[in-house]
Structures are given as C-alpha cells and as structure tokens.
Amino acid sequence: MIDLNHIHKTFNPGQPNQVNALNGVDLHFAAGEFVVIVGANGSGKSTLLDIVAGSVRPSSGSVHIDKMEVTKMPDYRRSQWIARVFQNPLSGTAPDLSIIDNFRLASIRTRPKGLSIGINETFKNQVRERISTLGMGLENKIEQPMGTLSGGQRQALTLLMSVMDSCKILLLDEPTAALDPKSAQIVMKTAEDLIKHYRLTAILITHNLKDAFTYGSRLMLMAEGRVQKDLDPGQKSALKQSDLFDWFA
Amino acid sequence: MDFYLTALLLGLCYSAIALGIYISMKIFNIPDITTDGSYTLGAVVTAILLTHHQPPYIILPLVIIAGGTAGAITGFIHTRLKINALLAGILVMTALYSVNLSLMGRSNLPLINLQSIFTIVNIGADPNQNTFWILIVFVAVITLLIGYVLKTDFGIAMRATGNSESMIRSLGVNTDRMKIIGLAVANALTALSGYLISQFQGFTDISMGIGIVIVGLGSVIIGETLINWLKVTSVAVSLLLVLAGAIIFQLVLAVTLDIGVDANLLKLVTAVFVLLIVSLPRITARGKSMF
Numbered sequence: 365m366i367d368l369n370h371i372h373k374t375f376n377p378g379q380p381n382q383v384n385a386l387n388g389v390d391l392h393f394a395a396g397e398f399v400v401i402v403g404a405n406g407s408g409k410s411t412l413l414d415i416v417a418g419s420v421r422p423s424s425g426s427v428h429i430d431k432m433e434v435t436k437m438p439d440y441r442r443s444q445w446i447a448r449v450f451q452n453p454l455s456g457t458a459p460d461l462s463i464i465d466n467f468r469l470a471s472i473r474t475r476p477k478g479l480s481i482g483i484n485e486t487f488k489n490q491v492r493e494r495i496s497t498l499g500m501g502l503e504n505k506i507e508q509p510m511g512t513l514s515g516g517q518r519q520a521l522t523l524l525m526s527v528m529d530s531c532k533i534l535l536l537d538e539p540t541a542a543l544d545p546k547s548a549q550i551v552m553k554t555a556e557d558l559i560k561h562y563r564l565t566a567i568l569i570t571h572n573l574k575d576a577f578t579y580g581s582r583l584m585l586m587a588e589g590r591v592q593k594d595l596d597p598g599q600k601s602a603l604k605q606s607d608l609f610d611w612f613a
Numbered sequence: 614m615d616f617y618l619t620a621l622l623l624g625l626c627y628s629a630i631a632l633g634i635y636i637s638m639k640i641f642n643i644p645d646i647t648t649d650g651s652y653t654l655g656a657v658v659t660a661i662l663l664t665h666h667q668p669p670y671i672i673l674p675l676v677i678i679a680g681g682t683a684g685a686i687t688g689f690i691h692t693r694l695k696i697n698a699l700l701a702g703i704l705v706m707t708a709l710y711s712v713n714l715s716l717m718g719r720s721n722l723p724l725i726n727l728q729s730i731f732t733i734v735n736i737g738a739d740p741n742q743n744t745f746w747i748l749i750v751f752v753a754v755i756t757l758l759i760g761y762v763l764k765t766d767f768g769i770a771m772r773a774t775g776n777s778e779s780m781i782r783s784l785g786v787n788t789d790r791m792k793i794i795g796l797a798v799a800n801a802l803t804a805l806s807g808y809l810i811s812q813f814q815g816f817t818d819i820s821m822g823i824g825i826v827i828v829g830l831g832s833v834i835i836g837e838t839l840i841n842w843l844k845v846t847s848v849a850v851s852l853l854l855v856l857a858g859a860i861i862f863q864l865v866l867a868v869t870l871d872i873g874v875d876a877n878l879l880k881l882v883t884a885v886f887v888l889l890i891v892s893l894p895r896i897t898a899r900g901k902s903m904f
Contacts, residue, residue, distance in 0.1 A: 454777070456777075456780055456783075461769065479767050482766045
C-alpha cells in the first residue's frame with residue numbers, strides 16, 4: 365500500500381539549526397496493516413508521517429502509494445487515499461464551522477467542492493446516525509460550532525469524519541496526547557473499530573506505551589531518524605509489556 | 614434630512630466593499646488592503662466605459678473582472694511568492710495608482726449627463742428615491758449571491774480555509790488556490806463599490822480610494838459587534854448585519870457633520886470612531902471584571 369524508499373529529510377540544510385530528521389528510511393506497509401510507531405521526541409516519527417501525508421517533501425528518496433509514485437504530489441491531492449487525525453484536536457476540525465459543515469467537507473474529501481448545496485435532510489440524518497454510534501449524545505448538536513466541543517469529542521468526530529468518504533489510509537499522529545484518560549480510551553477504541561471495519565491501512569504514532577502494546581499489528585521503534593526495531597505481528601504478540609518499557613530505559 | 618438620506622444611499626453603495634472586506638478579513642483571515650486600489654480601479658473602469666458610451670451589460674462584467682484580477686494578483690503574490698499578505702496588498706495598491714492614472718489619462722473624469730445605472734429605470738419622480746430602489750435591488754442581488762455561495766460545498770471549503778488550514782488541506786483543498794479566488798471575489802466586490810460610487814457622485818477621481826479600506830473595516834467591525842451581541846451563527850444573517858454595519862457607519866459620519874464638525878476632520882473622526890467600536894467590547898469587559 366505504502367512504500368518509502370531511501371527517505372532522507374534534512375531541515376534548514378547548511379544552517380546552524382540544521383536537523384537531520386530522517387536518515388535513510390526504507391519501509392513497506394501492506395494493505396490493512398495497523399502500524400504503531402514509538403520513539404523519543406525528535407526521533408523522526410512525525411516527519412515520517414508528514415512525508416506519507418505529503419505535507420513535507422523528502423530531501424531525497426521516493427514515496428509510492430498503491431504502487432503510484434507520489435513523492436511530489438501535495439497533501440491536498442493525496443487526500444484521495446489518506447485521512448488524518450492530528451495531535452492537536454484543533455487541527456483536524458474547523459472550530460467556527462458547525463459539526464454538520466465539518467462533516468460535509470469530510471464527506472467530499474476525495475471529490476471537488478462544487479457550487480451546489482450539499483447539506484440536506486438526508487445528509488443530516490446520515491451524519492446523526494454516524495455520530496450516535498459514539499454514544500456521546502452529540503447527534504442532536506450538529507448545528508453547533510465544532511469549537512464548542514471538548515478535545516475528546518472533537519478527536520472522536522475527526523475519526524468519524526475520516527471514513528465519511530472512501531478512505532484507504534488513516535494517519536494518527538498522537539491523537540490522544542491532549543486528552544484525559546477516559547476520552548483517550550474512547551478515541552482509541554473508536555479508531556480500532558473503524559480500522560477493522562473499513563480494513564484501513566493505519567499508522568499510529570504514540571507516546572503511550574500501553575496503547576502501543578494493546579493496539580496494532582506491527583510495532584516499530586524509531587530513533588535518530590532511523591527504524592531501530594520493527595516487529596511483525598508474530599513478534600509483537602510475543603512481546604511483553606515490560607520489554608517495551610525496557611526499550612526506553 | 615437630505616443629509617441622512619445621502620448617508621443611507623452611500624451606505625448602500627459601500628455595502629459591496631463591506632462584503633468584500635468581510636470575505637477577506639473574516640472568512641479568509643487575511644488583512645487585505647488592495648482595497649484602496651481596486652475600489653478606484655472599479656470607478657476608473659466605469660468612468661472610461663461610460664464616457665465611451667458603452668452599455669451597462671459590458672461595464673458591469675468588466676468592473677468585476679478588473680477588481681477580481683487585482684485581488685488575484687495580491688493572492689498570487691501572497692500565496693505563491695510567500696509574501697506577507699499586508700505587504701502584498703500594499704504593493705498591488707501602489708501599483709494600481711499608476712495603472713488607474715494611466716487608464717484615465719488624467720486625475721479626474723466627470724460623468725455628468727451620461728447614462729448610468731441610476732438612469733436605466735425610472736421608478737419614481739424623486740431621483741433620490743429612484744437611486745434608493747436601484748441600490749436596494751443591486752445590493753440584494755449581490756448579498757443573495759454571496760450568501761448562496763457561502764452555503765455551497767465550495768463556500769464551506771472557503772470558510773474552512775480561513776479557519777483551519779491543516780484540516781482543509783487534508784480534506785483535499787488547495788488552500789493557495791482558494792485564497793487567490795477569495796481575494797479575487799473580495800476585490801471584485803470592492804470594485805463594485807467604486808462602480809456604484811462613481812455613478813452616484815457623478816465623477817471618478819484618482820484619490821477617491823485613499824483610506825477607503827477603513828470604511829470597509831469599520832462597517833465589518835460594526836457588523837461583527839452586532840453578530841457577537843446577537844450571538845448569530847447563521848451566515849446569511851451575518852451578511853445582513855455587515856450590510857447594516859455599512860449603513861450605520863455612514864449615518865454616524867452624517868451625524869458628526871450634522872452637529873457641525875469640520876469636514877476636514879472627517880477622516881480623523883472616522884479613525885476615532887472605528888477605534889471606539891473596536892475597543893468598546895474590551896473596555897466594557899475590563900469594567901465588568903473589576904467589580
């Protein structure tokens with residue numbers, strides 16, 4: 365599904381604040397794989413995700429999605445395959461727009477946004493139905509601005525929004541970092557359900573080692589812009605939670 | 614009383630500029646001051662075509678295209694060349710001064726005794742009443758049009774561009790292109806105000822645009838104060854309140870003239886008035902928190 369070949373990324377090359385974020389990363393993510401990436405701050409996890417999404421271009425190397433070369437394709441065109449959930453709940457939704465407006469945009473992620481009115485009663489009911497599956501009681505508030513909701517509610521809705529249109533790849537960049545434990549659990553559970561139900565290829569970045577242990581089929585450790593450990597499903601299931609903590613000791 | 618009627622008519626003429634500033638400032642979150650130039654550009658194009666006896670169905674589209682192009686250039690400089698929006702606007706505005714001057718060939722073009730939008734139809738015997746109804750229809754049409762566009766999928770994407778850029782890019786929108794279109798629409802509207810004013814006052818002057826951005830800003834800020842007061846979330850009602858802002862703004866200026874303030878001080882009064890409106894919510898908030 366996703367191929368990364370010899371990816372290098374250097375920020376501010378030749379300047380005192382030069383950062384070598386990625387130093388030669390070769391990875392293949394198969395369709396339907398749920399990959400969890402852990403690693404210290406500055407290990408290159410987020411840059412890797414940005415390169416897959418297209419919001420950052422690699423200094424060298426190539427990116428393929430579905431066997432198609434997309435190295436130079438900007439993020440807004442890769443959205444035909446990719447949906448994202450950001451670390452900051454504010455980044456994944458438009459706070460001043462109503463919930464229904466946000467969902468409308470998400471439902472036409474892969475299509476052009478034309479000059480016709482797309483929000484009608486059928487669409488509203490469809491969104492209400494989807495939102496009610498969260499059990500947060502938000503289905504009656506779809507006309508409310510997104511900004512009036514809590515971080516947890518917004519992240520949960522961002523997840524739902526990602527599958528409003530056809531989606532193959534879901535990128536989750538520390539989606540629960542800004543949330544309280546209970547909201548975090550709801551968001552992670554929702555993510556897992558959606559990934560299974562829609563057979564998504566998913567990449568999750570997290571600092572929560574318990575989540576890294578619980579979720580996903582493949583587990584990677586990154587450090588200094590390289591992949592240090594890469595555990596396939598068999599190795600991951602053999603892993604004990606204490607082993608994982610030892611990685612960071 | 615005539616004073617206030619003129620103010621009302623001026624307010625209607627300036628509603629297009631207010632809608633334009635509302636789009637650039639409130640929807641796209643871009644401080645755009647191409648306004649001074651594109652407003653005069655609209656008036657200049659109108660004056661040239663009127664003096665060449667061109668029909669209205671040619672003039673109006675050309676005014677829109679001229680203003681739109683000016684805005685698109687600012688948008689291009691801002692997004693593709695990564696220049697600060699404020700500077701991009703100043704550059705285009707400065708360049709437009711020369712463009713306007715060479716288009717007109719002189720600094721002032723009178724339009725007395727020419728056909729204009731206000732002489733197309735004759736509703737009543739009173740010319741002011743005639744002007745009033747024509748303006749009402751004109752403003753209603755553009756407001757309905759903008760209101761409709763903002764409700765479409767394209768319009769929602771426009772509103773999201775100024776609100777959460779990372780989100781709307783990940784949802785497949787080229788935000789650079791969207792900002793260029795937005796600034797083009799905003800300046801096309803601004804040019805429409807120039808189109809109306811030049812025909813209303815009967816001349817186009819090269820310096821008529823100086824400081825006009827404050828008229829648009831003031832109107833939008835009054836509109837926004839009303840929007841916050843009334844806790845409006847509907848886009849259509851917001852647009853109406855911005856229109857109300859444009860008219861209130863002109864009425865306040867009429868009052869200051871009426872009570873005998875020197876006309877030379879009008880721009881100072883305008884600036885102070887806008888400052889008051891902007892700071893009023895903060896001053897009252899501080900007052901409340903003290904008790």
